[in-house]
Amino acid sequence: MPSRVGSAAVGEAINSPRELAPIVKEGYLWKRGEYIRNWRARYYTLRADGSFLGFKSKIESQASAEIQNDFMLQQDVTVVAEEKPKPNTFIVQGVILRGMPVDRMYNVESSEDREEWINAIRGVVDGLKSGNWKNLFNEFGEREMSMYDVSLLNSLSEGKHNLPANWTVRPLQLSDYNKGFLELLSQKNDVGNISRSEFSSLFHKMASSPPSYFVTVVEDTSSNRVIATATLFTEFQFNHSNHMIGWIRDFVIDDLEDKTRLKDLLSNLLMDLGEKTGHIRIENSSMFQNNKDGEI
Incomplete structure (x- = not known):
């Protein structure tokens, strides 16, 4: 238990032969289920082109194993910090799943880690609005990226x-x-x-x-x-x-x-x-x- 425009299709960062966008932030998040309201740990990678993918573990993310959560950020995504139902929770509103906007709730172990995730997601959304994720990564990712979570x-x-x-x-x-x-x-x-x-x-x-x-x-x-x-x-x-x-x-x-x-x-x-x-x-x-x- 470490993430970084336009209207790209869901899964494009994995399936497209084009250049793979660099990771802005990665690490474990506790994701709350949509129907059964339990929490599951997933290793997420957030890339500069908006792909937001969850895997069972860090090793599976590096091996391009089965994707558990296949999301894509888009220009209208907002992020809200919450202290309920657990401290250090945040909600990503309007993330794209199978072509439809949905809201998803996550939890982390510290307020510092939550702030890093929120800033990273907002930074990627800004890149979607500007239409140039490469510039975003140079300006945001170079400053914020850590060696590990x-x-x-x-x-x-x-x-x-x-x-x-x-x-x-x-x-x-x-x-x-x-x-x-x-x-x-x-x-x-x-x-x-x-x-x-x-x-x-x-x-x-x-x-x-x-x-x-x-x-x-x-x-x-x-x-x-x-x-x-x-x-x-x-x-x-x-x-x-x-x-x-x-x-x-x-x-x-x-x-x-x-x-x-x-x-x-x-x-x-x-x-x-x-x-x-x-x-x-x-x-x-x-x-x-x-x-x-x-x-x-």
Whole structure:
């Protein structure tokens, strides 16, 4: 438990041979049934051309498996935030299903995650009105896209987020190119001169295809700078009992008094994140003294 004109037909983003629109936002949503009023978790991808597709899991969304919810945004879609029947609910009004406008109700685990979904949906609708989803993605998606679904972090123990008020833990974002992320990495490795377009291309590859990269950062919001980072890297393995494994690596912490504390925080969060995302065994490379990935 991570989404981004005109009057395109339902399912066009999947079935059309034309260019596949990039994902603006993706992640798990609880969708309320239309007839049986229960809640079901679905992994949704929102693309810049308005396609809004729900799958049973993230893995099925990447494998183009059976679509559980095949919706298309259109110019008249509105989004309304609600606190009933559950906190952090929102309703998408006028989404197209089989050629007809319908309303659908969703729920997420935090108000921050709900705000991100609402902003993403409204941004795509603005693109429908302007008639150019590519410009929308450049202006909106480049700024807002995260490496993975922020709700995964928000659902973990709040006690691990005991940081100064101006520090926030979150997934890597495309906008971190301008917040010193590469400069921070250069403290450990020779990063070289990576252009914004190169950064964006690699970011999208890491965010959209297996294996999974949960690049996590700590931002000092008072200076808009990334001050710490670590990565949970996950992959499959041939093992009948532990077929999924995760590695915690690439710790880089700025020269701060709380350096050890930040490393422990990131390590614990990513261990919990690995377990939450279904990876049965998590190896923390920082536990091994002679492993370069454990350096800070």
